[in-house]
Amino acid sequence: MQLSNTEEQLMEHLWKLKKAFMKDLLEAYSEPKPAPTTIATLLKRMTDKKFVAYNEIGNTREYFPLVKKTDYFSKHVNGLIKNFFNDSASQFASFFTTSTNLTEKELQELRKIIDVELQKKKK
Numbered sequence: 033m034q035l036s037n038t039e040e041q042l043m044e045h046l047w048k049l050k051k052a053f054m055k056d057l058l059e060a061y062s063e064p065k066p067a068p069t070t071i072a073t074l075l076k077r078m079t080d081k082k083f084v085a086y087n088e089i090g091n092t093r094e095y096f097p098l099v100k101k102t103d104y105f106s107k108h109v110n111g112l113i114k115n116f117f118n119d120s121a122s123q124f125a126s127f128f129t130t131s132t133n134l135t136e137k138e139l140q141e142l143r144k145i146i147d148v149e150l151q152k153k154k155k
Contacts, residue, residue, distance in 0.1 A: 033081050033082075033083075034108075035078065035081070035083060035104075038070075038074060039074055039077065039078055039083075042057065042071065042074050042075070042078070043078065043083060043084075043097065043101075043104075044101075045057055045060040045061070046084065046095060046096070046097050047097055047101045048060070050096065050097075051094050051095070051096045052094070052095055052096075053092055053093070053094055053095070054068065054071060054072065054075075054092070054093070054095075057071055057075075057095070058071060075095060082098055082099075083097065083098055083099050083104075084096070084097060084098060085098050112124070129142070
């Protein structure tokens with residue numbers, strides 16, 4: 033299951049805060065801030081989707097993520113590779129490196145990352 037763009041935006045705040053009350057989440061937004069009812073609706077949907085849970089403290093709720101950011105985006109990227117690049121990571125890498133304006137330094141950093149992963153695979 034995926035999050036909508038507005039849910040992802042709220043989830044970004046929750047990942048950063050780790051735990052948050054409604055007022056904390058509202059404060060995390062820049063102006064113009066969404067209405068509290070909008071945040072409440074998003075939190076309800078995200079709870080129903082099992083991305084968020086909460087602890088009741090008195091008459092208020094402290095929300096926390098159930099899904100790690102890295103897990104969520106890893107699944108996203110894998111879906112992208114499967115759906116748009118014929119399940120080929122090399123096609124994705126080719127597109128990514130040729131269709132984005134990566135600097136030589138960024139390409140060198142990618143090479144280092146790949147080299148480290150190759151070394152791990154050899155062990």
